[in-house]
Amino acid sequence: MKAEKSSKDSGEPPSAHPAQGLKSFFSSGRGFWHDVSDADWNDWRWQLKHRITTVEQLQKFFPTLTPEELAGAKLANHKLALGITPYFFNLIDPMDENCPIRRQVIPRVEETHTANWEMSDPCGEDLHSPVTGLVHRYPDRVLFLVTDRCASYCRYCTRSRLVSNASGYDFHPEYDKQIAYIAAHPEIRDVLLSGGDPLLLSDEKLENLLSRLRAIPHVEFLRIGTRIPIFLPQRITPELCAMFKQFHPLFVSIHSNHPRELTTETCEALARLADAGIPLGNQTVLLKSVNDDVEVMKAHLQKLLMCRVKPYYIYQCDLIAGSAHLRASVRKGIEIMEKLRGHTTGYAVPTYVIDAPGGGGKVPVSPEYVLSRNADRVVIRNFEGKIFEYPEATDGTPLFKAPKEIEAAELV
Numbered sequence: 001m002k003a004e005k006s007s008k009d010s011g012e013p014p015s016a017h018p019a020q021g022l023k024s025f026f027s028s029g030r031g032f033w034h035d036v037s038d039a040d041w042n043d044w045r046w047q048l049k050h051r052i053t054t055v056e057q058l059q060k061f062f063p064t065l066t067p068e069e070l071a072g073a074k075l076a077n078h079k080l081a082l083g084i085t086p087y088f089f090n091l092i093d094p095m096d097e098n099c100p101i102r103r104q105v106i107p108r109v110e111e112t113h114t115a116n117w118e119m120s121d122p123c124g125e126d127l128h129s130p131v132t133g134l135v136h137r138y139p140d141r142v143l144f145l146v147t148d149r150c151a152s153y154c155r156y157c158t159r160s161r162l163v164s165n166a167s168g169y170d171f172h173p174e175y176d177k178q179i180a181y182i183a184a185h186p187e188i189r190d191v192l193l194s195g196g197d198p199l200l201l202s203d204e205k206l207e208n209l210l211s212r213l214r215a216i217p218h219v220e221f222l223r224i225g226t227r228i229p230i231f232l233p234q235r236i237t238p239e240l241c242a243m244f245k246q247f248h249p250l251f252v253s254i255h256s257n258h259p260r261e262l263t264t265e266t267c268e269a270l271a272r273l274a275d276a277g278i279p280l281g282n283q284t285v286l287l288k289s290v291n292d293d294v295e296v297m298k299a300h301l302q303k304l305l306m307c308r309v310k311p312y313y314i315y316q317c318d319l320i321a322g323s324a325h326l327r328a329s330v331r332k333g334i335e336i337m338e339k340l341r342g343h344t345t346g347y348a349v350p351t352y353v354i355d356a357p358g359g360g361g362k363v364p365v366s367p368e369y370v371l372s373r374n375a376d377r378v379v380i381r382n383f384e385g386k387i388f389e390y391p392e393a394t395d396g397t398p399l400f401k402a403p404k405e406i407e408a409a410e411l412v
């Protein structure tokens with residue numbers, strides 16, 4: 001179950017700084033599946049077919065399951081299904097109860113505790129859904145949900161009400177109706193395919209959907225939101241990347257939360273997407289005892305850049321029912337942002353957002369850098385805490401106004 005390769009195994013010197021260890025690339029290894037052929041292991045359909053989905057499988061592969069995890073696993077399939085690909089399972093440290101990978105995919109009994117302020121649809125998506133599977137929350141863009149299935153299931157999933165169908169939501173996207181709505185609304189210039197995970201669809205289905213969307217003249221921009229490069233990098237085949245090339249501009253937003261998720265396999269899969277000309281962004285969810293630590297978060301964001309991925313958002317964990325044990329505080333999120341801006345490459349600094357409960361949309365949250373402001377000046381502080389004044393320009397008029405006679409001459 002240990003990683004196949006590490007800097008230790010390869011004879012490289014140990015890292016002097018712990019962050020260097022976090023930023024090293026490791027393979028997931030084969031673990032329990034050591035006798036599986038390369039062809040099977042690298043086949044995404046084999047990985048899906050051999051997912052861990054039952055309590056019995058989990059106990060077999062994971063004898064160090066805690067009582068809280070065992071109870072959670074027994075109840076999971078009534079709320080959000082248990083599902084972990086063999087590849088991703090190998091990233092779990094079975095000896096560490098607080099392993100950041102383990103906390104994301106192994107159910108816990110705390111998922112059955114719902115606080116008063118928690119909701120089944122915390123972003124109010126169902127309220128903004130004119131057609132099944134389409135969320136039209138913002139003026140010029142839509143969320144196009146194409147499936148309720150994922151390669152593995154994240155225990156804090158915002159869409160756990162519908163994803164995996166464990167709660168009986170019975171989600172059936174109607175592509176014809178979704179596409180007809182987009183075609184009938186010329187204000188929609190941006191379509192984000194999500195789910196569930198769109199990359200679980202076959203190449204043929206994806207190509208069909210992307211072609212139909214590309215044929216709508218006012219759709220300028222296509223995006224896919226996916227966690228597949230993290231859970232199932234084998235799915236990012238050369239054929240898939242070649243197909244995607246027909247649909248530029250097509251962006252892909254991945255979802256990675258911890259540097260250990262960025263393995264050699266994931267890095268190679270992301271390189272295939274980047275080589276196909278696809279701009280890559282990442283969305284991270286701030287999670288307690290997973291990435292609510294400045295050094296872990298910084299190493300993760302820097303490692304994303306090494307994988308050619310621009311960190312896009314850090315999300316405050318939504319108020320999803322049963323997620324309190326995974327939710328870090330906003331205070332911690334702001335503290336992390338404070339220690340990123342100015343302290344590392346600007347490209348590595350994402351926007352920290354709270355999706356306003358009930359459907360208010362994304363609200364950026366940031367440390368305060370503007371200390372005061374009036375008609376004449378702005379007082380700001382930098383990342384070191386030093387204070388500066390900046391003279392304010394007068395709104396509506398240029399700083400250097402041309403003399404009247406020149407203006408008149410130009411009008412002739």
Ligand code: SF4
Pocket residue numbers: 149150152153154156157158159160163195196197227255
């Ligand atoms: S991959 Fe995305 S949609 Fe699927 S369970 Fe995880 S967060 Fe939810």
